[in-house]
Amino acid sequence: MFLPSFSRYTKSCRPERSLRCFCSSSPVLLRDSSLAHAQLHAAGPIGFVFDIDGVLIRGGKRIEAAKPALQLLNHHRIPWILLTNGGGYSEAARTAYLSTLLDVNINPVQLIQSHTPFKGFTKTYRRILAVGGLEDRVRHVARDYGFEDVLIPADIIRSNQSVWPFHGFSADQLNRWALDPSITNVFKKPIDAIMVFNDPRDMGTDIQIIVDYLNSDNGLYGTIRNLHKVSHNHTPSIPIFFSNNDLLWANDFNLPRFGQGQLRIIIERLYQELNNSLTLDSTIFGKPFKSQYDFAHHILIDWYQSLLKNPNLINFNSNSQALKQILPSIGEIPVNSPFNKIYMVGDNPESDIKGANNYGWESCLVRTGVFKDDDLPDLKVKPTMIVDNVYEAIKFVLDINGYI
Template sequence: MKVPFLFLTNGGGVPESQRALELSELLGVNIMPSQLLADVTFASFLLFLRSQIVQGHSLFRNLLGRYQDELIVATGKGEPALVMSEYGFNKVLSIDEYVSYFKDIDPVSQYKNWTTMSRSDRSSTLTKLASVCDVYTEKVKAAFIVSDPVDWGRDIQVLCDILRTGDPSGQENGVQPALYFAADDLEYQAAFPDKRLGVGAFKIALESIFNRVHHTPLECVIYGKPEPIAFKNAEATLNQIHCDMNHESLDSHLNRNQSKNYFSALYMVGDNPSVDIKGARQAGDPWISVLTRTGMFHGKGNHQEYPADLVVDTVEDAVDFILEKEFSSGQSGCSSG
């Protein structure tokens, strides 16, 4: 029995191909790396990654038509500028790189005992963009929060500057450049026993401060779970993975079945009720939510605010249930948070 599956995660900061390699080595199975395709199932103008790794920032690629050759800034842990560059954006700077152009833009940098960017990295950045733009005069057209920022204080200060109007000095007022968040998780479970503040907490901090120091409220667009577009993209990707496994084209499947979705059931397996379960519930049929007690949730029963269709102890329990239930009823798709 072949079961199409993918990893749907708000975690990010590295390209899908790198994440696929990491999981392949960790799990001992071959996880498909990314491949760009035109989407035909929920909006003809969108693009999506045919990959078994779908991160919160994967859909940033759909904004290429708007920002491919515009100056943009990306922030977050990992390699946010590399992520955006691999999506096809030609003039992207990480916020580390952007800050390196402006002396004293971070007034407390002298008190920090860490370095986020070496001199050689800065030199490489200057060389990289010198032929295509002038960072000192060209306005930033959009800022992308790719993953959890590392230096909140600096990033909030610099984003408040450039989001005023995109001007490097931040001194004039005007139309706010676009701001995109890869996710909105308030908390997440990491190695520390208690929950840690996530990118959603950074959004609250940035929004609160921006609205106090600027004359217009901050505007932003959010991707990732539990946003409906994240689940629509996962659904489209699972359809394509299924067709690949069965050596047929998605077009031929749609023509034959007159249906946008091959699956009678799509299982969202996750441990965060406010992200994984809420998203699956909002997405509706054919999504079925499975809540595990492996991270954000440890309750004995179900979650009160966002109850799942099924609650189990582990991911293995969830997979066993799905395979047993679906073995005699045809194909299903599985998405793991």
């Protein structure tokens, strides 16, 4: 059994660390523990939002503090959701995997991936280029969201391999993952938008194809627009959406690895070179952007209300019937939130903590991912607290809010 140590609380709040534990502000407390077991706290409930990589798992393995942390929240019937800048899978597939790995039941409506808000674009864009992830899984995710016509970079390479002669696809992979050129009509039918769902697996191919589309004539591949006829060439030929802006993320290597933010930086720099040094006009989702936190706030409210109606939802498993996720409009600001406080638990100061602070949530920074104590002198964002792991964060927050 995992037994946490609380010795680091005092250490993390010492003045010499230039950080202060702001959680001592006066919360609304409901100290009747028997009531906490019977129903959700109606007077000033709290909620939790968790990052995944570096908080609950790392390198495909469960962080041992994760299971008891989530079990403790379920025991006190405190609503929680997952907010990750990861993706590449459907929400149902990802939560099924996480439920098994963490040994805690997770409902698909509790998960917000960086590309989950893309669901709101299915009526705006019909034919899209979906980028990122393994094999052709991103196509299946996009189709599951409701996009009618989905291309992936492998489709363009199969149509004409000279598009990027240094691609990493084998003939067998192209036959298995890419659609037949007679179906895709890459050079005859334009696309409406580019959506980067996940980190690229073949960076060179993705960069070439994305930049070609951004500078095409109205989204038709293999063409190029006339810059003399473009009034605002910071605006690409077709819109591009990045699902997150993470430059770094943590796996089981000892140093952080580059994420999707690397792709965005390269794309923007190349676009400047080809468009009179003007900045690419793009849209970025994910943490730390407000639109993603608005979206998450809506989902957390919906989950809280669902638990009030049906407490057994907390025992969701793969054989249960998943709830239909209620999707807010992109940019829709939540009103009448029931929560007294919401706590974001993350490992990345520049995404999890920055986003939470800017949004007005409490922020709990853990030492199990990107952040290390050596980063403290250069830390630009100050979290509410720094703790060793997610269990320590939960235990401390429940204590100061009178749940335990």
